[in-house]
Amino acid sequence: MDMNTIEAVVPTTDPEQWRDGDAWLAGGTVLFSYGSLAFGPRPLTRLLDLGSAGWTPVTITAEGIDLAATCTVAELYSLPGTPDAISRNWPALDLVRPCCDSFVASFKVWNMSTVGGNLCTSLPAGPMISLCAGLDGTATILGPGGTSRTVPVAQFVTGDAANCLAPGELLRSIHLPASALSARVAFRRLSLSNLGRSGVLLIGRLDGGTSLVLTVTAATKRPVQLRFDAVPGTDALADALDEAIPADLYHNDIHGLPAWRRDMTYRLAEEIRAELAVPEGAPGLRVSGDFWPPPDPGQDVRGHHARGLNAQQEGA
Numbered sequence: 036m037d038m039n040t041i042e043a044v045v046p047t048t049d050p051e052q053w054r055d056g057d058a059w060l061a062g063g064t065v066l067f068s069y070g071s072l073a074f075g076p077r078p079l080t081r082l083l084d085l086g087s088a089g090w091t092p093v094t095i096t097a098e099g100i101d102l103a104a105t106c107t108v109a110e111l112y113s114l115p116g117t118p119d120a121i122s123r124n125w126p127a128l129d130l131v132r133p134c135c136d137s138f139v140a141s142f143k144v145w146n147m148s149t150v151g152g153n154l155c156t157s158l159p160a161g162p163m164i165s166l167c168a169g170l171d172g173t174a175t176i177l178g179p180g181g182t183s184r185t186v187p188v189a190q191f192v193t194g195d196a197a198n199c200l201a202p203g204e205l206l207r208s209i210h211l212p213a214s215a216l217s218a219r220v221a222f223r224r225l226s227l228s229n230l231g232r233s234g235v236l237l238i239g240r241l242d243g244g245t246s247l248v249l250t251v252t253a254a255t256k257r258p259v260q261l262r263f264d265a266v267p268g269t270d271a272l273a274d275a276l277d278e279a280i281p282a283d284l285y286h287n288d289i290h291g292l293p294a295w296r297r298d299m300t301y302r303l304a305e306e307i308r309a310e311l312a313v314p315e316g317a318p319g320l321r322v323s324g325d326f327w328p329p330p331d332p333g334q335d336v337r338g339h340h341a342r343g344l345n346a347q348q349e350g351a
Contacts, residue, residue, distance in 0.1 A: 104151025
């Protein structure tokens with residue numbers, strides 16, 4: 036879509052240059068889809084372009100992984116197959132490719148869309164939100180005057196297309212801690228149609244082989260995270276979901292009614308609970324969703340997408 040109200044494109048990473056009518060430009064897949072009214076009734080007049088920021092997309096250290104906000108989906112998808120990632124033996128890296136696949140997008144989007152852009156758009160079905168919240172990611176946010184602050188990704192998104200960013204603030208990076216990356220994980224996803232937008236996406240994580248962390252996304256307007264000292268029983272898990280997610284927090288749009296999203300949240304949560312309750316040494320990550328079987332690590336990421344499994348086929 037043409038953005039015929041734009042008067043200037045300013046290459047900068049400095050929040051001090053922000054003024055009313057500006058928008059940060061990274062991959063641009065949202066901006067150029069929605070046009071000049073992407074962020075409200077007032078047309079945008081300038082784009083602050085992060086294209087020349089030069090931020091390293093992925094940095095791996097003993098403390099974990101840092102993802103630049105400008106890291107593309109394609110760059111992230113390649114991460115699990117890199118020698119440095121393989122040498123770390125972090126089981127939770129198995130979540131990266133299913134979450135990237137959850138975009139159900141073309142290679143053109145994969146090579147332009149960014150991790151930070153997905154978080155800042157803050158849609159319930161944002162799969163980078165699911166990944167980063169599910170792995171206890173922490174967002175670093177830059178503000179005017181050289182200020183910065185950190186926010187857990189699970190709290191960064193506050194509602195449908197809403198987040199904690201103040202005007203002019205810039206998401207710089209997301210840190211995924213080694214403690215979460217070292218955990219066993221489970222992934223479940225459902226959509227109402229073949230190759231559809233996620234209606235429910237849950238990630239389970241078993242910290243230290245005992246503590247269960249369950250992150251609910253897509254079904255809810257914002258991420259919801261539940262923590263248990265040990266893997267709970269079926270009834271205890273259902274009671275915890277009752278308490279954590281009120282009826283009005285379930286999302287309602289063409290991709291799924293709240294009642295369906297709620298029922299599938301309980302179903303997939305129980306699947307994850309049962310999977311992670313099995314002792315260490317059981318088969319690895321199970322993935323449900325609109326996906327082909329995992330490709331060979333050397334396969335071209337642009338060729339890996341979905342074949343589709345709708346909710347009715349899954350028994351919904």
